Amino acid sequence: QTPKKLVVGFSQIGAESGWRTANTDSIKAEAAKRGIDLKFADAQQKQENQIKALRSFIAQGVDVIAFSPVVETGWEPVLREIKAAGIPVVLSDRAVKVSDPSLFVTIIGSDFVEEGRRAGEWLARKTGGKAVIAELVGTPGSAPAIDRKKGFEEALAKNPGMKIVKSQSGNFTRAEGKQVMEAFLKAPDAKDITALFAHNDDMALGAIQAIEEAGLKPGKDIVIVSIDGVKGAFEAMVAGKLNCTVECNPQIGPQLFDLIEKVAAGQKVPARVAVKEGVFDETQAAAELPHRTY
Amino acid sequence: MSEPLLEARGLTKRFPGVVALNAVNFAARAGEVHALMGENGAGKSTLIKCLTGVYPRDEGEVTLGSRVIHPRSPREAEAAGISTVYQEVNLIPDLSVAENICLGRQSTTFGLLRWGAMRTRARAALARLGLTLDVSLPLTSYSIAIQQLVALARAIDVAAKVLILDEPTSSLDEREVAELFAIVRRLRDEGMAVIFVTHFLDQVYEIADRITVLRNGQLIGEFPVAALPRLQLVARMMGRDVKEIEAMDHRPAAAPRSGEAPPVLAVRGFGRRASVKPVELAVHAGEVLGFAGLLGSGRTELARLLFGIDQADCGTLEIDGRPATVRSPQAALARRFGFTPEDRKTAGILPNLTVRENLIVALQVRRGLWKRIPRVEQDALVAKFVAALGIKTSGPEQLIKNLSGGNQQKVILSRWLATEPRLLILDEPTRGIDVGAQADIERLIAKFRDEGLAVIFICSETAELARNSQRILVLRDRAKVAELSGAAVCEESIIHAIAGGASPPAGPAGP
Amino acid sequence: MSVVLPLVLWIALAAGLCFSRRSVVFWPLLALALLLLFNQLFTPGFFHVEIRGGHLYGTLIDILNQGAKVMLLALGMTLVIATGGVDLSVGAIMAIAGAVLAQRFVGAGWSPGLAIVAALALSVVAGAWNGLLVAVLRIQPIVATLILMVAGRGIAQLITDGQIITFENPTLVYLGNGFLLGLPFTLTLVLVMLALTAVLTRRTALGLFVEAVGDNETASHFTGLPARQVKFLAYVFAGFCAGLAGLVAASNIKCADSNHAGLYLELDAILAVVIGGTALTGGRFYLAGSMIGALLIQTLTQTLYMRNVSADIAPVPKAIVILAVCLLQSPKLRERLARLGGGRKRRAGA
Amino acid sequence: MKFRVPAQLIPLAASAAVLVLLYAGGCLAFDGFTSPRVVINLFGDNAFVGVAAVGATFVILSGGIDLSVGAVVALTTISVAALLGHGVPPLAAVLLVLAGGAAFGAFLGFIIHWFELPPFLITLGGMFLARGLGFMVHPESLGITHPFYGETVGGLAIPVAHVTTASGRVQTLTLPFTAQCFLAVVLVASVAAKWTRFGRNVYAIGSSESSARLMGVPVGKTKILVYTLAGFLSALGGVVATFYMQSGNPASFVGLELDAIAAVVIGGTLLRGGVGFISGTLVGVLILGIIQTLINFKGDLNTWWTKIAIGGLLLVFIMLQQALSRRRRE
Ligand SMILES: Nc1ncnc2c1ncn2[C@@H]1O[C@H](COP(=O)(O)OP(=O)(O)OP(=O)(O)O)[C@@H](O)[C@H]1O
Ligand SMILES: Nc1ncnc2c1ncn2[C@@H]1O[C@H](COP(=O)(O)OP(=O)(O)OP(=O)(O)O)[C@@H](O)[C@H]1O
Numbered sequence A: 001q002t003p004k005k006l007v008v009g010f011s012q013i014g015a016e017s018g019w020r021t022a023n024t025d026s027i028k029a030e031a032a033k034r035g036i037d038l039k040f041a042d043a044q045q046k047q048e049n050q051i052k053a054l055r056s057f058i059a060q061g062v063d064v065i066a067f068s069p070v071v072e073t074g075w076e077p078v079l080r081e082i083k084a085a086g087i088p089v090v091l092s093d094r095a096v097k098v099s100d101p102s103l104f105v106t107i108i109g110s111d112f113v114e115e116g117r118r119a120g121e122w123l124a125r126k127t128g129g130k131a132v133i134a135e136l137v138g139t140p141g142s143a144p145a146i147d148r149k150k151g152f153e154e155a156l157a158k159n160p161g162m163k164i165v166k167s168q169s170g171n172f173t174r175a176e177g178k179q180v181m182e183a184f185l186k187a188p189d190a191k192d193i194t195a196l197f198a199h200n201d202d203m204a205l206g207a208i209q210a211i212e213e214a215g216l217k218p219g220k221d222i223v224i225v226s227i228d229g230v231k232g233a234f235e236a237m238v239a240g241k242l243n244c245t246v247e248c249n250p251q252i253g254p255q256l257f258d259l260i261e262k263v264a265a266g267q268k269v270p271a272r273v274a275v276k277e278g279v280f281d282e283t284q285a286a287a288e289l290p291h292r293t294y
Numbered sequence B: 001m002s003e004p005l006l007e008a009r010g011l012t013k014r015f016p017g018v019v020a021l022n023a024v025n026f027a028a029r030a031g032e033v034h035a036l037m038g039e040n041g042a043g044k045s046t047l048i049k050c051l052t053g054v055y056p057r058d059e060g061e062v063t064l065g066s067r068v069i070h071p072r073s074p075r076e077a078e079a080a081g082i083s084t085v086y087q088e089v090n091l092i093p094d095l096s097v098a099e100n101i102c103l104g105r106q107s108t109t110f111g112l113l114r115w116g117a118m119r120t121r122a123r124a125a126l127a128r129l130g131l132t133l134d135v136s137l138p139l140t141s142y143s144i145a146i147q148q149l150v151a152l153a154r155a156i157d158v159a160a161k162v163l164i165l166d167e168p169t170s171s172l173d174e175r176e177v178a179e180l181f182a183i184v185r186r187l188r189d190e191g192m193a194v195i196f197v198t199h200f201l202d203q204v205y206e207i208a209d210r211i212t213v214l215r216n217g218q219l220i221g222e223f224p225v226a227a228l229p230r231l232q233l234v235a236r237m238m239g240r241d242v243k244e245i246e247a248m249d250h251r252p253a254a255a256p257r258s259g260e261a262p263p264v265l266a267v268r269g270f271g272r273r274a275s276v277k278p279v280e281l282a283v284h285a286g287e288v289l290g291f292a293g294l295l296g297s298g299r300t301e302l303a304r305l306l307f308g309i310d311q312a313d314c315g316t317l318e319i320d321g322r323p324a325t326v327r328s329p330q331a332a333l334a335r336r337f338g339f340t341p342e343d344r345k346t347a348g349i350l351p352n353l354t355v356r357e358n359l360i361v362a363l364q365v366r367r368g369l370w371k372r373i374p375r376v377e378q379d380a381l382v383a384k385f386v387a388a389l390g391i392k393t394s395g396p397e398q399l400i401k402n403l404s405g406g407n408q409q410k411v412i413l414s415r416w417l418a419t420e421p422r423l424l425i426l427d428e429p430t431r432g433i434d435v436g437a438q439a440d441i442e443r444l445i446a447k448f449r450d451e452g453l454a455v456i457f458i459c460s461e462t463a464e465l466a467r468n469s470q471r472i473l474v475l476r477d478r479a480k481v482a483e484l485s486g487a488a489v490c491e492e493s494i495i496h497a498i499a500g501g502a503s504p505p506a507g508p509a510g511p
Numbered sequence C: 001m002s003v004v005l006p007l008v009l010w011i012a013l014a015a016g017l018c019f020s021r022r023s024v025v026f027w028p029l030l031a032l033a034l035l036l037l038f039n040q041l042f043t044p045g046f047f048h049v050e051i052r053g054g055h056l057y058g059t060l061i062d063i064l065n066q067g068a069k070v071m072l073l074a075l076g077m078t079l080v081i082a083t084g085g086v087d088l089s090v091g092a093i094m095a096i097a098g099a100v101l102a103q104r105f106v107g108a109g110w111s112p113g114l115a116i117v118a119a120l121a122l123s124v125v126a127g128a129w130n131g132l133l134v135a136v137l138r139i140q141p142i143v144a145t146l147i148l149m150v151a152g153r154g155i156a157q158l159i160t161d162g163q164i165i166t167f168e169n170p171t172l173v174y175l176g177n178g179f180l181l182g183l184p185f186t187l188t189l190v191l192v193m194l195a196l197t198a199v200l201t202r203r204t205a206l207g208l209f210v211e212a213v214g215d216n217e218t219a220s221h222f223t224g225l226p227a228r229q230v231k232f233l234a235y236v237f238a239g240f241c242a243g244l245a246g247l248v249a250a251s252n253i254k255c256a257d258s259n260h261a262g263l264y265l266e267l268d269a270i271l272a273v274v275i276g277g278t279a280l281t282g283g284r285f286y287l288a289g290s291m292i293g294a295l296l297i298q299t300l301t302q303t304l305y306m307r308n309v310s311a312d313i314a315p316v317p318k319a320i321v322i323l324a325v326c327l328l329q330s331p332k333l334r335e336r337l338a339r340l341g342g343g344r345k346r347r348a349g350a
Numbered sequence D: 001m002k003f004r005v006p007a008q009l010i011p012l013a014a015s016a017a018v019l020v021l022l023y024a025g026g027c028l029a030f031d032g033f034t035s036p037r038v039v040i041n042l043f044g045d046n047a048f049v050g051v052a053a054v055g056a057t058f059v060i061l062s063g064g065i066d067l068s069v070g071a072v073v074a075l076t077t078i079s080v081a082a083l084l085g086h087g088v089p090p091l092a093a094v095l096l097v098l099a100g101g102a103a104f105g106a107f108l109g110f111i112i113h114w115f116e117l118p119p120f121l122i123t124l125g126g127m128f129l130a131r132g133l134g135f136m137v138h139p140e141s142l143g144i145t146h147p148f149y150g151e152t153v154g155g156l157a158i159p160v161a162h163v164t165t166a167s168g169r170v171q172t173l174t175l176p177f178t179a180q181c182f183l184a185v186v187l188v189a190s191v192a193a194k195w196t197r198f199g200r201n202v203y204a205i206g207s208s209e210s211s212a213r214l215m216g217v218p219v220g221k222t223k224i225l226v227y228t229l230a231g232f233l234s235a236l237g238g239v240v241a242t243f244y245m246q247s248g249n250p251a252s253f254v255g256l257e258l259d260a261i262a263a264v265v266i267g268g269t270l271l272r273g274g275v276g277f278i279s280g281t282l283v284g285v286l287i288l289g290i291i292q293t294l295i296n297f298k299g300d301l302n303t304w305w306t307k308i309a310i311g312g313l314l315l316v317f318i319m320l321q322q323a324l325s326r327r328r329r330e
């Protein structure tokens, strides 16, 4: 007789970026490969939808629940309910703040603070610790935006020659990244800007267009570092328009399901599993580009 | 002469472009019915609205009893003892009849409404007017006339010192008017002051004790009824000589129909389930066909059917002797039909558009989307009709909602006349219209009839109907019960037929 | 340049204010002038315009270029609102148009012209769908267009398979980034569409029909006016305008970003129309007012960027401007003020 | 007298019928849908939308519209979290934000009435204002750890059913306090709408404001009160949301107002005002909720198909409702 198929409920945040879509694809593909029955629910970027999805996973009686939380807080009640129903929880990509650490088993994902720190450290190396920086912030209130800013500022604190003169939200989108950069470049003190830090690649790619339209050379006149490592960013680096991207790897499918299967089998797993990630600058871009699938 | 109960001194009200009231004095006495008379736009409704706090007044003073009052809303006026029925039906369409009667004065226990008590009270109030209705149905399930009665029931349901009625009878038939007047007399005898606005002179002389005449916002004078014979009153309202008025009363005689051309419109077995039982009728060029009947007898519904607003589900229709269909107002317009609805406010005017736009819209629709009527032509048309019908407006670019009711009606009439129709269906075109304008409209109907227009004329005033029609179709319970022509077109036989006595010889419709 | 252009702008504004003194458009125009004045005085560099790369370059130019999307949307929205409706789906239609453009051009290898035609055609279909629901099936406009607002973005993502599709074709890029006679091409596009709409509504009877339907549908129906067809047309036109806006938006960032293109822009479009003097209850409409409304919104956005107002509290100044414009427009407020002033004068005279 | 369904009840009856159909369809299509959990979740998960939607119902009945709902709910959650963070006792915090919500609504209502401005614009302004204020209170999400939330509120849940979990344990299902709040609000609001003068005045204003004024309805007072009530209920929705999630977040609940409006309209209330029922809103909220539950149970829709499915189901539902109410009216 065949063993019962493992049923996993996964609640995804949405499809707000190319990064997220790649993340979803990786998870779905891996589940299919392993013959796992994946219940996938898309939350359209709303926490309340995610909570509903988690509750319906309980009603459906899945074996393991995994999800990428939209925000850090607000999970306590539903996680407690899941625990009461005896279903283990694996977090992916982002962490949650709960008073009782036993409410979830493990978390696999990136450390946004670390990403911001790496971006800052790279920029410090690149500019020799002297830079006038414009910052394109992510969506106000979102965890990546808050943490990446925090990490970046931590790195800056060690380099008194670096300061942020402009900081504005571009909502993680190309259109707003471009529009905000356009505005930055029109300020009287725009000439002083030597570097740009964008919280994700999309905003950086938008900003590059604005910089070009202003008659400047992105990557040369203004050093640009961003986070995510999507294909478009590598192309821009190859073209010499972007200087560095800090990878935030969305392809966590294999690692995630390794964990889930262990959890389902009742094996011990580490409380935090880091995703394999790197920092890529112009010099490595050409070599890495062919390996980029998203 | 008793002391005035409600008195206004030097009341002035200005609207942008018009002085609606100019230092008007007015006094209503307890135990008296006081008629407020004037042409359309004279300022009657404005006076009432100033008295009851709908409009803030620009100047002047109002006293009730010996107290100076400053009502800022109808609510405060009502609290002070003034109960008002405003012109046009001002009730809540989506609420039930019972609620409309009791709104704002519902009885409660522990803050909760007593629905049963409310319905009982509403039924009682309606019964005083001789009306039995299902009071839990929404107001809109009843015709305009019923709605007007509901408004009256609401007004007399409260113990007030002053009762103001602004054209309460415009939609009512004789029986209902009689019921109303019986109540008004009783209230008057109980010591109430009743202020009454109407354009029906008969009613004034039947019920009023005293008359105040306004013209163009000016006070013309206050008269005991006995001191103001009919002609005098009309002359005062219109600001003309009695001689002139006497001359006006000669109506052009109806020209007899000549020739044997097929009727402009003829229907056979034409009806609609749950609305109008199959009827037969024909109307020829150059004649006026009147529809007579009581309220709810189905005259309006038949008119809607003929104009394609509702679709008939049986019978045939012929235009100029050829089978045809009229399945929408668009089709009717293309056939050169016109229709002025009885419910001017909700189905007639485009309130926020100008007089000019309201006037040319039907013609424009007939010409089509692409052939915009040049502005010069529009202005010429407006000028022509404003002059021809005597429309009182501060200009062609005035918003129609700021015109008095009668003038709005004239604009809508002009709207159709501008399309040079072959058949015009007029549903209560003279409702709420002053004598002068009414004479104008009647003259216009006759004029266009003589020029070859076919007219269907719906009117609750049997005298008016008889005066203007060549033939009359009588409806009862949504079915045709008689058709009168020739000498039978007179008030007596109409009333006879409506009442359902042995009908006088009624020839079948059509040739 | 830096002096001439602002000078021209101020003269034009002053002339506009004088000219429109008695019209509804006066108040939004006044609000725009006040906001610009604030920037003239307190935001350094706001009025700085220079020639760079053979065309005009500066914040004022950005306002025109970035404002084009809302201006285009507002054109269609004006007619829809005038018929007494509202279209919540224009943002989603923008996303669809961008998605079709990029997918046809990049994925299917169509020529740019053909891709543009396909995008606009699908937008018109989307508009017709709304028209069908509202005019024929008589579903309340907010709900009817809510359907496409939700589903439309999904359709756009379906077309692009959830990816951001980038393109570099000069023709396509020109739409949202090009310059004609030193001014953004989008400005030309908006002006052409504005002229077209104005001619379509004021030189034919369409304007009157739209206003009549919006003012009193029953009465319009009774005069034989083809009320349904007029409403249907309005939604189709709004779809077309949204399609154009979608093309501009995609072209501007050289990619189709289905998830974000036009997100929440329907609110800005409605806001522009209403600020411009057209009532949400339908009836009279003011195309010029809507354009001014759109410019006001974009100027405000640009002001916040230039003044480095943090995006998370940016809604507060936005709210303040909306409330201020509303109060400016309120006849009631003016009436009350006039009564105060008049009362004082009369007393002083007596 | 012949029996007949009052015309005004038809859309509501149609909505209720569709709700039952959807539920039955779900039970047939999916395992586990018959679990009482699904029904309980339907009430618990949608409680905060429901509470806010009841407020929106009053506004829509009065002929207005309120776009500030989502932002006010978000502002409330973050305010509660911040107040608790500063050591304010929970009950005081809740009362404070409720008063704040009511004051905010009153402010909007006052402007709408006093200056005769369109509610759409003013409440849109209100939405921006509340959103910005939320970020001013605290720019990121904040957890609530106060024991009042975990234990006191959790303890108010009422046991309603027992289920056996996959692992064979018997578990007691409870109706959470949030759902109780929702049902209580619906009940009180229904009574207020039907049985109080205020309620009837709201209908009157929505049906015909000018007539209502002439009939002596205190239009201004009622309108301001309606928006006050809506602000209060939005704030209450926010409080319920804090019970639900034990956190506050200024960026949350974007677009909630559209959900609320959709629920109201689906419940048979006309957007032009004057016609509708509070109980209709309950049905509307449940329908939106069940649509989402169905999609979650389907379990293989990606983002875009989720959106298309929501739109499609909304369409199917509206068509059904129209068809049903047309049939019944004949
Ligand atoms: N709200 C308003 N705004 C501007 N003008 C108004 C307004 N209401 C009335 N008017 C004008 O005031 C004048 C008096 O109108 P009013 O309604 O009092 O006349 P009326 O005597 O009641 O006429 P009718 O017999 O037709 O009802 C008219 O010229 C009318 O156009
Ligand atoms: N007394 C009544 N009781 C109940 N319903 C009535 C009454 N009178 C009229 N109605 C309703 O109003 C509808 C309107 O009838 P219709 O308007 O065709 O009559 P009409 O002869 O034109 O009378 P009116 O003078 O009211 O215009 C009728 O179909 C009927 O449903």
Ligand SMILES: [Mg+2]
Pocket (backbone or CB within 6 Å): B044, B045, B046, B087, B166, B404, B405
């Ligand atoms: Mg009058």
Ligand SMILES: [Mg+2]
Pocket (backbone or CB within 6 Å): B299, B300, B301, B342, B427
């Ligand atoms: Mg009638």
